[in-house]
Amino acid sequence: MGTEPAEQVSWGPYSGDDEEAYSAEPLPELCYKADVQAFSRAFQPSVSLTVAALGLAGNGLVLATHLAARRAARSPTSAHLLQLALADLLLALTLPFAAAGALQGWSLGSVTCRAISGLYSASFHAGFLFLACISADRYVAIARALPAGPRPSAPGRAHLVSVIVWLLSLLLALPALLFSQDGQREGQRRCRLVFPEGLTQTVKGASAVAQVVLGFALPLGVMAACYALLGRTLLATRGPESRRALRVVVALVAAFVVLQLPYSLALLLDTADLLAARERSCPASKRKDLALLVTGGLALARCGLNPVLYAFLGLRFRQDLRRLLRGGGCSPGPHPRSRCPRRPRLSSCSAPTETNSVSFWDH
Amino acid sequence: MASHAAALLVLSLLILWTSSALGGANDAEDCCLSVTQRPIPGNLVQGFRYLLLKDGCRVPAVVFTTLRGRQLCAPPNQPWVVRIIRRLQRNSAKAKGSSS
Numbered sequence: 391m392g393t394e395p396a397e398q399v400s401w402g403p404y405s406g407d408d409e410e411a412y413s414a415e416p417l418p419e420l421c422y423k424a425d426v427q428a429f430s431r432a433f434q435p436s437v438s439l440t441v442a443a444l445g446l447a448g449n450g451l452v453l454a455t456h457l458a459a460r461r462a463a464r465s466p467t468s469a470h471l472l473q474l475a476l477a478d479l480l481l482a483l484t485l486p487f488a489a490a491g492a493l494q495g496w497s498l499g500s501v502t503c504r505a506i507s508g509l510y511s512a513s514f515h516a517g518f519l520f521l522a523c524i525s526a527d528r529y530v531a532i533a534r535a536l537p538a539g540p541r542p543s544a545p546g547r548a549h550l551v552s553v554i555v556w557l558l559s560l561l562l563a564l565p566a567l568l569f570s571q572d573g574q575r576e577g578q579r580r581c582r583l584v585f586p587e588g589l590t591q592t593v594k595g596a597s598a599v600a601q602v603v604l605g606f607a608l609p610l611g612v613m614a615a616c617y618a619l620l621g622r623t624l625l626a627t628r629g630p631e632s633r634r635a636l637r638v639v640v641a642l643v644a645a646f647v648v649l650q651l652p653y654s655l656a657l658l659l660d661t662a663d664l665l666a667a668r669e670r671s672c673p674a675s676k677r678k679d680l681a682l683l684v685t686g687g688l689a690l691a692r693c694g695l696n697p698v699l700y701a702f703l704g705l706r707f708r709q710d711l712r713r714l715l716r717g718g719g720c721s722p723g724p725h726p727r728s729r730c731p732r733r734p735r736l737s738s739c740s741a742p743t744e745t746n747s748v749s750f751w752d753h
Numbered sequence: 754m755a756s757h758a759a760a761l762l763v764l765s766l767l768i769l770w771t772s773s774a775l776g777g778a779n780d781a782e783d784c785c786l787s788v789t790q791r792p793i794p795g796n797l798v799q800g801f802r803y804l805l806l807k808d809g810c811r812v813p814a815v816v817f818t819t820l821r822g823r824q825l826c827a828p829p830n831q832p833w834v835v836r837i838i839r840r841l842q843r844n845s846a847k848a849k850g851s852s853s
Contacts, residue, residue, distance in 0.1 A: 418787045420804075420816050420824035426781040575782070575808050582780060584807050664811065669787040679781040 421672035426679050435489035437687035441694040442489070445482025448697030449475040451711070455701075459710040466548035467527040470520050471700055473552045477516035477559075478693040484510040485690075496581040500572040503581035508567035516559035517693060521646070522612040523551060524700065529616035532623050599661055607654075610646065617643055638703050645699055649692045653685035785814035785826030792833040793817060793825055801838055803829065 452475040456468075487498070487506045496503060527548070571584045617639045624632045624639070660678060663670065670678065701707045784804055800818040804810045814826040815834050827834045 417789050417791075417793070418785060418826040420783060420826060421786050422783050423781045424783075430781055571807070573807060580780070580809070582809060584809075672786060675786055676781070683781070 419672075421675055423676055423679065426676050426683070429680065430683055431492060433683060433687065434492045437690060438485040438489035438492070441687075441690050442482045442485035444691075444694030445478050445485070445697075448694060448702075449479040449482065452697050452701045452707070453479065455707060455710045455714050458714045465527070465531070466551070467524055467531065469548040469552060470523045470527055473555070474517060474520040474524065474696060474700065477513045477520060478696050480509055480513035481517060481693045484513070491581050495578040496572055497579065498572075498581075500570075503572045504567055504570045507570035507581060507583065508563045510563075511566035512556075512559040512563035514693075515562040516555055517696070518609050519555045519558065520552075521696075522609040523555065525613040525616040525642075529620050532620050599665075610650075613643060613646060641703070642699055645692070645695060649688050649695070653682075653689035656681045656685045780809050782809040784808075784810035785812050785816065787812060788814050788826045788828040790828070792831075793819075793827060793837070795833075795837045795840060798825075798837055798841065801841055805829070 453472070456472050456475075484506050487502075488510070498506075565585070566583055569583055569585055570581060572579055572581055573584065574580075621636060621639055624636050656678070660682060662668070663678075797819045798817040799820050802816050802818075803814075804816055805813045812826070813829055815829045815838065817825045817827055817837065819825060827837075
């Protein structure tokens with residue numbers, strides 16, 4: 391196990407000659423990935439830092455605006471948007487550590503490695519779970535606005551769902567929390583997830599399947615179903631507001647598919663390889679690594695773009711932000727024209743006043 | 754809301770069964786993609802090292818460095834591999850003993 395690496399001589403280019411003579415087929419050789427590693431060392435930190443900067447600024451702004459608006463009665467969507475911003479903010483906080491680790495090796499010890507990996511994993515999962523929650527909330531909000539819609543649920547429900555999502559995300563992060571290691575290889579310390587020997591391949595395969603199924607297929611299914619139903623309702627409703635709302639729906643779904651689909655497909659191919667124990671050639675393996683790397687960066691970008699897609703597109707948010715920037719919070723006292731709008735009552739979908747028809751998007 | 758909660762429940766059960774691992778990102782490490790099942794003649798080998806799962810590799814392997822500097826991948830638990838390793842260790846111990 392802990393054997394010293396053998397003395398290394400300088401490696402010339404491979405020459406398949408007399409050593410090969412005893413065997414007709416080429417023997418499996420070590421696959422060197424120096425070029426992929428070089429690209430990764432440049433690509434990963436720059437993506438991480440960019441997303442971190444975007445994520446910290448955007449999600450910080452969302453949180454600050456929510457706090458400044460001090461809105462007491464929040465709709466479920468509003469509560470979940472806040473949680474989404476929180477999850478993305480936490481994710482963005484871990485990215486500089488990942489970037490530093492990729493650049494100069496992990497120097498913060500095993501405990502920090504576990505904590506950061508766990509936080510990364512938990513916040514990533516919380517993020518996509520809240521995305522699914524938001525789509526469901528929006529559908530429910532629309533359905534409830536219809537005459538025959540379901541009756542309003544208790545206001546505490548959204549918070550209960552948030553707590554469940556966070557607990558779930560922590561559970562999901564358990565492998566990262568438990569098995570992340572600060573290991574050394576070729577002089578560089580790395581913080582990475584290493585499953586205990588024995589169950590490794592099975593668990594790794596299962597976890598990869600879980601990532602594709604839960605990280606993409608399920609949220610996409612929930613979102614597609616909810617937004618399709620929503621879109622149908624909106625299409626039936628005439629008016630500029632509903633057209634605007636439709637545009638937002640299309641943007642959200644398109645962004646999710648464009649940012650998440652490539653990574654999920656790459657992960658799916660990788661999983662198929664893993665489960666089928668398929669052997670790839672070295673060039674093919676390098677292409678796969680490259681694909682995972684680039685699409686992974688794209689998937690990460692979702693965390694930086696969520697504030698733009700989910701909060702900034704909302705009229706309500708922009709109003710709150712303008713107020714925040716002007717320096718005036720909204721006063722709780724009596725006000726001629728109340729600047730702290732209460733939770734809108736959705737009496738009818740087709741009533742084209744601003745509060746009513748756009749309120750699904752602006753919490 | 755009920756279907757929402759049901760979906761979350763199913764989700765949690767699935768997750769509990771599979772337990773996801775995002776931190777295990779692909780690091781593009783130098784690794785063996787497969788190992789030879791045919792024994793390598795021991796006299797071609799001048800050195801070895803392990804590349805195991807803990808090194809971020811999917812296929813645990815012993816990498817034999819041949820006299821010509823090629824790096825061949827072998828399964829760590831095969832008797833012929835263990836034999837070559839033992840011989841290499843003996844040789845290096847002998848070399849150390851004679852040099853000092």
